Amino acid sequence: MTCEDPPMRKILFTGLLRPPLTEPAPRPDDGALAELGRQLDRAARRRLGRSLAIRQVDAGSCNGCELEIHALSNAFYDVERFGIHFVASPRHADVLMVTGPVTKSMREALERTYAATPAPKWVVAVGDCGVDGGCFAGSYAVVGGVSAVVPVDLHIRGCPPSPTALLQGLLALLEQASASSAARP
Amino acid sequence: MALFELATNGIGVLSLSCPDGRFPSVAARHPPALRLERTIRDLFGLEAEGLTDIRPWLDHGGWGVRHPLGGRIDAIPERTPYPFLPAEGESLHQIPVGPVHAGIIEPGHFRFTANGETVVRLEERLGYVHKGVEGLMAGADIATAARLAGRISGDSTVAYAVAFARAVEAAAAVEVPTRAVHLRALMAELERLANHFGDIGAVCNDAAFALMQAHCGVLRERVLRAADACFGHRLMRDRVVPGGVAADLDEAGRGQLRDLLDRIRRRFPELVDLYDNTPSLQDRTVSTGVLAPALARHYAAGGHVGRASGRAFDARRTPGYPPYDGLRFDVPVLEAGDVNARVWIRIREVEQSLGLVDQLLADLPAGPLAVELPCMAGEGMALVEAFRGDVLVWLRLDPDGRVARCHLRDASWFQWPLLEAAIEGCIVADFPLCNKSFNCSYSGHDL
Numbered sequence: 001m002t003c004e005d006p007p008m009r010k011i012l013f014t015g016l017l018r019p020p021l022t023e024p025a026p027r028p029d030d031g032a033l034a035e036l037g038r039q040l041d042r043a044a045r046r047r048l049g050r051s052l053a054i055r056q057v058d059a060g061s062c063n064g065c066e067l068e069i070h071a072l073s074n075a076f077y078d079v080e081r082f083g084i085h086f087v088a089s090p091r092h093a094d095v096l097m098v099t100g101p102v103t104k105s106m107r108e109a110l111e112r113t114y115a116a117t118p119a120p121k122w123v124v125a126v127g128d129c130g131v132d133g134g135c136f137a138g139s140y141a142v143v144g145g146v147s148a149v150v151p152v153d154l155h156i157r158g159c160p161p162s163p164t165a166l167l168q169g170l171l172a173l174l175e176q177a178s179a180s181s182a183a184r185p
Numbered sequence: 186m187a188l189f190e191l192a193t194n195g196i197g198v199l200s201l202s203c204p205d206g207r208f209p210s211v212a213a214r215h216p217p218a219l220r221l222e223r224t225i226r227d228l229f230g231l232e233a234e235g236l237t238d239i240r241p242w243l244d245h246g247g248w249g250v251r252h253p254l255g256g257r258i259d260a261i262p263e264r265t266p267y268p269f270l271p272a273e274g275e276s277l278h279q280i281p282v283g284p285v286h287a288g289i290i291e292p293g294h295f296r297f298t299a300n301g302e303t304v305v306r307l308e309e310r311l312g313y314v315h316k317g318v319e320g321l322m323a324g325a326d327i328a329t330a331a332r333l334a335g336r337i338s339g340d341s342t343v344a345y346a347v348a349f350a351r352a353v354e355a356a357a358a359v360e361v362p363t364r365a366v367h368l369r370a371l372m373a374e375l376e377r378l379a380n381h382f383g384d385i386g387a388v389c390n391d392a393a394f395a396l397m398q399a400h401c402g403v404l405r406e407r408v409l410r411a412a413d414a415c416f417g418h419r420l421m422r423d424r425v426v427p428g429g430v431a432a433d434l435d436e437a438g439r440g441q442l443r444d445l446l447d448r449i450r451r452r453f454p455e456l457v458d459l460y461d462n463t464p465s466l467q468d469r470t471v472s473t474g475v476l477a478p479a480l481a482r483h484y485a486a487g488g489h490v491g492r493a494s495g496r497a498f499d500a501r502r503t504p505g506y507p508p509y510d511g512l513r514f515d516v517p518v519l520e521a522g523d524v525n526a527r528v529w530i531r532i533r534e535v536e537q538s539l540g541l542v543d544q545l546l547a548d549l550p551a552g553p554l555a556v557e558l559p560c561m562a563g564e565g566m567a568l569v570e571a572f573r574g575d576v577l578v579w580l581r582l583d584p585d586g587r588v589a590r591c592h593l594r595d596a597s598w599f600q601w602p603l604l605e606a607a608i609e610g611c612i613v614a615d616f617p618l619c620n621k622s623f624n625c626s627y628s629g630h631d632l
Contacts, residue, residue: 007459008396021403056289060314062628064339064420069289070383071409074402088287104247105313106292109284135332139317140253160339162419 021075032172051083055093061100065127065160090116101133102143114150122153210235229255243312272298272306291627302612315631322591338629343376344571346425352578353427356565363550365429374538379408380572381531391617392469411445429555470525474607474619487574487596493526500570527622560586595629
């Protein structure tokens with residue numbers, strides 16, 4: 001290559017020679033598997049296969065959880081290799097991933113987003129605030145945890161949870177979906 | 186009210202008691218104070234005399250209480266619709282966006298009025314993530330309040346923790362050990378690096394140039410991993426505490442940070458080259474979303490928003506705080522005020538932060554990490570430069586050492602209104618690009 005090569009071509013070529021950064025998949029989280037113990041119905045199994053479409057909803061977070069959810073898509077975690085991808089509309093989603101203590105001003109938006117998500121659907125609450133409001137619990141402006149507004153299937157704790165913790169939770173969800181799918185008559 | 190005089194770099198703090206629940210409106214003469222005065226009305230019930238826009242700002246009518254930090258009266262049972270400002274003319278249509286957006290971002294509502302593809306008016310409606318932080322802080326012990334301060338805006342958790350700690354230390358007249366001061370700056374610069382990498386990549390991604398996003402994402406992840414290895418948390422949350430720091434850096438950690446710097450210095454220049462030499466990308470960023478320097482000055486826009494529009498303000502320099510007074514760094518300034526300039530300011534600041542981390546690692550003083558805080562009444566204020574601009578924290582401590590009142594003001598307060606100005610005349614499709622180039626905090630603003 002000459003030095004006149006456009007930078008894009010140079011970066012793409014050198015990228016071919018470097019080993020991939022993507023890490024092996026972590027084990028699904030046992031606690032998450034236990035929490036997800038409920039049996040999926042047949043319709044859910046047929047619909048989901050091995051793929052999950054996630055719609056993320058910030059219902060009041062400090063944006064720390066969003067940063068780590070973003071990190072799931074970087075070259076190290078590469079969440080799409082598992083068939084997990086983020087979608088732009090709740091109408092395309094299987095999973096609502098909700099962060100934050102739900103603020104009173106976001107309550108209606110969260111309810112409407114949930115209503116707009118077609119069944120079968122799961123709700124994953126991310127972060128310590130999503131459990132019970134965290135350090136914002138008791139405020140005049142906060143409803144509390146996500147389950148105070150919509151039914152929650154899985155909590156992924158942390159402030160914020162690391163991308164690995166998020167991945168472990170999501171893989172547990174995926175494993176649960178495909179395990180029920182394999183048992184399909 | 187805190188005031189800054191440009192000519193002398195002087196900072197003054199005014200207090201006014203409002204026994205009859207009124208105060209003269211500043212916004213009537215100086216529009217940047219408008220949303221702050223609407224907020225004062227929402228939270229405290231104090232009326233700004235002469236304020237022309239009396240619509241609520243943070244209060245969406247769902248709290249069950251009005252004036253939660255003031256007289257606390259029952260909310261009006263029925264919510265009234267929020268009247269957006271009018272836009273008049275032929276063939277105009279409105280596009281409501283949010284509060285739930287298409288990407289993984291925070292909630293807020295944007296009301297566009299467009300003529301075809303061209304934005305005639307953008308009006309923001311914020312407040313969706315108001316969590317009542319100042320209410321939670323009133324009466325809280327220092328440790329609880331510090332944890333809350335670190336959760337005002339997750340991307341600036343170090344900056345907020347430093348600002349809160351410095352305000353407490355000013356109120357209690359405490360001197361922090363020099364090792365802690367240096368470690369704070371080290372964490373703050375790592376936070377700046379991580380955020381700038383994230384933003385540079387994300388702006389390019391909003392112009393559909395995913396290659397930059399992928400490579401900048403790798404650099405960001407490397408910074409976060411180094412932070413985790415050195416300080417025990419990827420975002421370094423709760424590592425800065427009033428009185429000092431809660432995490433030390435050992436020799437192995439120093440080595441890891443040096444490796445990190447080497448790696449970034451090897452990779453980042455080719456990404457800058459990529460940004461600079463991709464015409465299809467430049468086509469989207471150059472001359473898009475121009476913020477006029479006069480407007481940036483008028484609103485005292487901090488951070489990359491101000492510095493890309495000719496306002497050479499950086500709280501690390503003015504008023505300055507240790508250890509930056511003893512460190513060498515430039516404050517890059519550009520005049521163009523477009524998306525491109527805001528990207529370039531970040532690129533230059535990455536380079537400056539690398540140099541600062543170098544200096545901090547080379548000269549890390551030995552000594553204790555923290556001092557005990559005395560239980561005493563006092564009032565303190567601090568101004569700290571977060572990655573997106575200056576964070577101001579003012580607080581008053583009770584004699585038993587609890588927080589009586591605390592106010593935290595994000596740089597976003599004076600950047601959000603400018604986004605409305607910068608997008609005017611652009612096409613709707615350029616909004617994500619402009620918005621990301623500003624990258625204002627929703628949570629930091631809504632509190």
